[in-house]
Each structure stands twice: as C-alpha cells, then as structure tokens.
Amino acid sequence: MRIKPEEVDYIAALSRLVLSDQEKNMYARHLSEILEHAERLSELDTDDVEPTAHVLPLKNVFRDDQVKPSLERDILLSNAPEVENGCFKVPRIVE
Amino acid sequence: MEVQTLIGLEVHAELATESKMFCSCSTEFGAEPNTHCCPICTGMPGVLPMPNKKAIEYAVKAGLALNCDISEFSKMDRKNYYYPDLPKAYQISQYDLPLCTGGYVDIETEDGPKRIRIRRVHMEEDAGKLLHEGWGNNSLVDYNRAGVPLIEIVTEPDMNSPAEAGAFLDKLKAILQYIEVSDCKMEEGSLRCDVNINARADDKSMATAITEMKNLNSFKAAVKAMEYEEKRHREALLEGDPTVHETRRWDDARSVTVAMRSKEEAHDYRYFPEPDLVPIALDKSYIKSIRENLPELPDQRYQRFISQYGLPQYDAGILTSSKYLADYFEQCMTIYDNAKTVSNWLMGDVLRALNENGKDPSDIPFPPAYLVDLIKYVDDGTISISIAKKVFDEMFANGTDPGAIIKEQGLVQISDEGELLGVIRQVIQENAPSVADYKAGKKKALGYLVGQAMKLTKGKANPQLLNKLLERELN
Known part of the structure; x- marks a missing residue:
C-alpha cells in the first residue's frame, strides 16, 4: 500500500479527526487505491501540456462592488452549538 | 565574526472596497458582531463565491505602484487549515500563480537609498476575529471580517535591521494610502505585518533558524519585536547556541517574544486550485489603463x-x-x-x-x-x-x-510703547536685586526681568519691543 496508517494519522490530525485503528487501516487502503488509480495518468506524455487548473472555458467572472443585506444574525447563529454576546462560542484556543 | 541580520516581511492590507471579496456583505468596520455575514462568507454548503471586480482592480493598482509585473493569467487556490476564525476551514488565497510578482520599494537608510525587492503580491480573504479575553475557557468568534478582501505583500529578506524594516513599512503604508486602495488604519487591523527574521555570518558559513512573528498590529510593536529577535539571534549565532524554526508571539506588555506551542504550527496547507472560481486573465489594455491612471x-x-x-x-x-x-x-x-x-x-x-x-x-x-x-x-x-x-x-x-x-481670551500682543513702559517700570521697582545684578554686569539678569514682565502681561508683551525698552530703561 502506498499510504501507511501513520500518514492517515497525520492527515486526520490536520482535519481534526479521531480515527479508530480499524478506520485508519480502511482509509489507508482507500487512499492508496485512489492514488494508484490516478497514477495511471503518468502513462501519458504530458511534456508539452500546460498545467490545467480549471477545465471550464470560462475566465474573469466578477461582480460589482455593491453591498447587499446580510443574513439576520439569529438565523446565522441558529446552527451554533453555543452563543454568547452575538458571537459563536468555541473552546478557548490560546493559552 | 561579522554578523548580518536578515528580515523579510509579509504585510496584509485590507482593501477599501464597500463589499467583501466573494459576497455582497458590507466591509464596514465596527458593526455589531456577526451582522455582516451571509451563507457565502460563512461557508455554507453549496454556495458560490464571486470575486469583487473592485478588489481585483485595487490589487492590480497596488502591484503596479510597487513596481510589480501583473500576471496575465492568475487563479485562486484553497489554503486548508482548521481554526475557528475560518468558517470554511479553508481560506481562498493564491498559491503558485499570484496576481503580481517581482516588484520593489526604495527606502532611505543611514547609508543612503536602498531597494527592497517585493517577491509577490497576492489576493486573499480575511479571517474572522477571535475574542479571547474575559470568556474563561472559551473564545468568541465574530465573522464580520471573514471574507474582507486583502492583499498580501511579500518581500525578499532584503532588510538588514529593524530600522530598515520600519522604513519599509512606513513607505509601503504611504504608497497604499496614496493610491487609495487601503485606509491603512492599523488600530482597525487594516494593515498587519508578519516578520521573518534570522542572523547569518557575513561569509554565509552559518545562520540561525528563521523565526516567524505573526500579526504584529502596529509598526511600533513590529520594530520592537524585531529589535528583540535581532539581539536573540545574534547572540545565538555568536555563542553557537542551537536554534529551531519556530513561530514566536510578541508580548507587548513584557517587551519579549515567546515561542508558541509547536502544536499551533503544524502547517500543511494542502493548497489546491479553488474549484468554485474561474481563472483571472487580465488583458494588457486593462492593466495599461490602471497604470496610466496611477x-x-x-x-x-x-x-x-x-x-x-x-x-x-x-x-x-x-x-x-x-x-x-x-x-x-x-x-x-x-x-x-x-x-x-x-x-x-x-x-x-x-x-x-x-x-x-x-x-x-x-x-x-x-x-x-x-x-x-x-x-x-x-x-x-x-x-x-x-x-x-x-x-x-x-x-x-x-x-x-x-x-x-x-x-x-484677549491674547492680542501688546505692542504699545506706553503700556509696556508702565509694566517695565513696575518690574524694575519690584526687582531691585536683579536690576542691581544687571548693572553690576550680570547680563543674565535681563532674562529674568523680561520673564517678570511677560508674567505681568500674561505672555502678551511683544518680545522684541519689550527687550528693547527694558534695556533702554535699565541703561
């Protein structure tokens, strides 16, 4: 397998996920399969191909600098686990 | 051993648009928390961001004023990290194809003019604001600032002292104000600065590991923090102490820098092209017209x-x-x-x-x-x-x-000779010892007598006339 369980650990930590050993093994297998699948592309000769960031034939889609009404705060905060003083309340993140 | 300090800066400037970078919420400072937010800037599923034309124009303007090349093809990328100030868990920024590259700013130093190279200027969106104080084991988050357009200006490590870095920051602020793309109000967070600093032997045989300092919110704090770090790095280099690449926080109250926990700097941003935004391809005539109107x-x-x-x-x-x-x-x-x-x-x-x-x-x-x-x-x-x-x-x-x-307040100067003479005579009468001193050759006594006359007129006596008349009366 290309992806080892330790690498799954690292990726999980970046995404703040806690995984069981069983899940780690499963994701290691899944991620490896995805990479192996994508690796087939390297069979093609791409020396003369510009890197592609987007496949749509679109560019420069902009809007004018105009203010429109924002959401009602009560609606915005309705999904918040905890609210205080009109703010989202989260566990303290600095010492 | 001769030691050189190397300083590179990353400056974030909020662009003075009316609305945010990718949605139509207001960018106005000082609103009630979380009242300038919508599904786009708070990262609800299924929404579609759309770039603000004015923000692009301002970023191009800044790039040109900083002598950069403006890219004819540029794209936005996702910078992924988890932090509560970032509602989407990614920031829309630019990675490998920034809007502006390769500029410079000339500054004045003790040794004459010096050119500081600009590596790049790219566009990104601001994060929300975290309030840590007074909430015990919690922090509060206000997302009004999330999505406000920013430019990040990245220099080469061309500054060799905190004073040079300070001169660069002043000059940069002036340029951004002149071209009116940012109000540059540091107290409102419109201009913020990250510092990279280390020390190196002149012959490049050895160097200390780079320290990063984030979000210094005043130039004064930035310069003080750099002075502190310059000293620390030079000592470490001269003593041969080992150093590590780390992020340090400036503690303004104690005037020291403090290493941040390593946990907070596990950075691996996993950049990838932002799939919701199409590329930006500016034509030459557009760039030319902005250049001509600088x-x-x-x-x-x-x-x-x-x-x-x-x-x-x-x-x-x-x-x-x-x-x-x-x-x-x-x-x-x-x-x-x-x-x-x-x-x-x-x-x-x-x-x-x-x-x-x-x-x-x-x-x-x-x-x-x-x-x-x-x-x-x-x-x-x-x-x-x-x-x-x-x-x-x-x-x-x-x-x-x-x-x-x-x-x-009746402050008009007394230039009337008669009125002044009256005052002078009173002063001479009341200050016999000083008058005697003056006559005995102590010229300094005159100053005292002038002072007394000024006091009587509440500072309103015409000073030249007062001096002249007093000298005449005394002789």
Whole structure:
C-alpha cells in the first residue's frame, strides 16, 4: 500500500479527526487505491501540456462592488452549538 | 565574526472596497458582531463565491505602484487549515500563480537609498476575529471580517535591521494610502505585518533558524519585536547556541517574544486550485489603463515638494510620508506662500500633538485655513510666537478658529510703547536685586526681568519691543 496508517494519522490530525485503528487501516487502503488509480495518468506524455487548473472555458467572472443585506444574525447563529454576546462560542484556543 | 541580520516581511492590507471579496456583505468596520455575514462568507454548503471586480482592480493598482509585473493569467487556490476564525476551514488565497510578482520599494537608510525587492503580491480573504479575553475557557468568534478582501505583500529578506524594516513599512503604508486602495488604519487591523527574521555570518558559513512573528498590529510593536529577535539571534549565532524554526508571539506588555506551542504550527496547507472560481486573465489594455491612471506616488511628490516649494529634503521627506499631511500642506500653500513656515508648523507642533494623542494626520481637527490664519496672526504681529503655541494647543483640542480664540481670551500682543513702559517700570521697582545684578554686569539678569514682565502681561508683551525698552530703561 502506498499510504501507511501513520500518514492517515497525520492527515486526520490536520482535519481534526479521531480515527479508530480499524478506520485508519480502511482509509489507508482507500487512499492508496485512489492514488494508484490516478497514477495511471503518468502513462501519458504530458511534456508539452500546460498545467490545467480549471477545465471550464470560462475566465474573469466578477461582480460589482455593491453591498447587499446580510443574513439576520439569529438565523446565522441558529446552527451554533453555543452563543454568547452575538458571537459563536468555541473552546478557548490560546493559552 | 561579522554578523548580518536578515528580515523579510509579509504585510496584509485590507482593501477599501464597500463589499467583501466573494459576497455582497458590507466591509464596514465596527458593526455589531456577526451582522455582516451571509451563507457565502460563512461557508455554507453549496454556495458560490464571486470575486469583487473592485478588489481585483485595487490589487492590480497596488502591484503596479510597487513596481510589480501583473500576471496575465492568475487563479485562486484553497489554503486548508482548521481554526475557528475560518468558517470554511479553508481560506481562498493564491498559491503558485499570484496576481503580481517581482516588484520593489526604495527606502532611505543611514547609508543612503536602498531597494527592497517585493517577491509577490497576492489576493486573499480575511479571517474572522477571535475574542479571547474575559470568556474563561472559551473564545468568541465574530465573522464580520471573514471574507474582507486583502492583499498580501511579500518581500525578499532584503532588510538588514529593524530600522530598515520600519522604513519599509512606513513607505509601503504611504504608497497604499496614496493610491487609495487601503485606509491603512492599523488600530482597525487594516494593515498587519508578519516578520521573518534570522542572523547569518557575513561569509554565509552559518545562520540561525528563521523565526516567524505573526500579526504584529502596529509598526511600533513590529520594530520592537524585531529589535528583540535581532539581539536573540545574534547572540545565538555568536555563542553557537542551537536554534529551531519556530513561530514566536510578541508580548507587548513584557517587551519579549515567546515561542508558541509547536502544536499551533503544524502547517500543511494542502493548497489546491479553488474549484468554485474561474481563472483571472487580465488583458494588457486593462492593466495599461490602471497604470496610466496611477496618482502621484510618494517619491514623485517628494521630488516635487523640493523643486516646487523649495523645501529641504528632510521636510519634503516627512511631509510626503503621509498623503494626508502632504495634502494638508498643499492646501495651506494655495492660500499662503511661505512653504518653510507651514512646514515648520506641520513637522513641529502638529505632528507632536498628533503623536501625543496617538492620532494620524487624517485626524487634524481643524482645516488648513485655520493654520494659515494662525501663521498670519504671527506674521502681522497680532500675537507673539509663544502665544501662537498656546492658541495652537486650543485649536488642536477643540478645532476652534484661531481668530475667535485670540479675541475671546484677549491674547492680542501688546505692542504699545506706553503700556509696556508702565509694566517695565513696575518690574524694575519690584526687582531691585536683579536690576542691581544687571548693572553690576550680570547680563543674565535681563532674562529674568523680561520673564517678570511677560508674567505681568500674561505672555502678551511683544518680545522684541519689550527687550528693547527694558534695556533702554535699565541703561
């Protein structure tokens, strides 16, 4: 397998996920399969191909600098686990 | 061993658009928390961001003013990290194809002019604001700022002292103000600066590991933090102490930098092209029209102030360091012709009063015409220069017209010989010992007697006339 369980650990930590050993093994297998699948592309000769960031034939889609009404705060905060003083309340993140 | 300090800066400037980078929420500062938010800037599933045309224009303008090349093809990328100030868990930024590359800013140093290279200027969105104080084991999050357009200006490590970095920051702020793309209000977080600093042996045989300092919210704090780190790095290099690449926080209250926990710097941003935004391909004519419409920049205005107004280099440098100050000066010059006198007032009392009150030149509380009036009252002898300083303090405190202050407080200078002679005789009578000292050859006693006469007239005596009459009376 290309992806080892330790690498799954690292990726999980970046995404703040806690995984069981069983899940780690499963994701290691899944991620490896995805990479192996994508690796087939390297069979093609791409020396003369510009890197592609987007496949749509679109560019420069902009809007004018105009203010429109924002959401009602009560609606915005309705999904918040905890609210205080009109703010989202989260566990303290600095010492 | 000769040691060199290397400093590179990353400066974030909020662009002065009305609405956010990818949605139509207001960017206005100081609103009630979480009232300038919508599904786009708070990262709800299924929403589609759309870039603000004005923000692109401002970023191009900044790039051109900083002598950068503007990319004809540019794209936005996702920078992924988990932090509560980032509602989407990614920031839309630019990675490998920034909008502007390869510019420079010229600064003045002790050893003459120096060019600081700009590596890149890219666009991104701001994060929300975290409130840590007073909430115990919690932090509060206000997302009003999330999605406000920013440019990030990245320099090469070309600055060799905190003073040079300070000069660069001042110059950069001036340029951004001149081109009116950012209000540059540091106290509102419109301009923030990250520092990368280390020390290296001149022969490049050894170097310390780079320290990063994030989000220094005033230039003064940035320079102090750099001075502290410069010393720490130089000592480590000279002592041969091992150093590690780390992020340190500036503790303003204690004037030290503190290493942040390594947990907070597990950075692996996993950049990838933002799938919701199509590329930006600006045509040459668009870039050309922005270039042609760039206003006069600080360096050009500096040269003009010297040639047009005959100001010394020093004066021109200080006045043009702030657009507001330079504008104020030029407004004065439309109604008055002695440039040096106006310059002296602005560089002296006006800047002193602003500094003492922690204010910017944009906060001068009275119009240029009032300053010119004050100068004219001195020119025509209505008030003495020392009274003018008092009138100035009053003008600065209340924004009042100097004519009204002079009239209300009866500050008109006493230039009437008869009135002054009366005062002088009283002083001579009441200060016999000093008069005797003066007559015995102690010329210093004259100053004391002048002071007494000033005290009696509450500072209003015409000083030249007072001196002349007093000397005459004593002899």
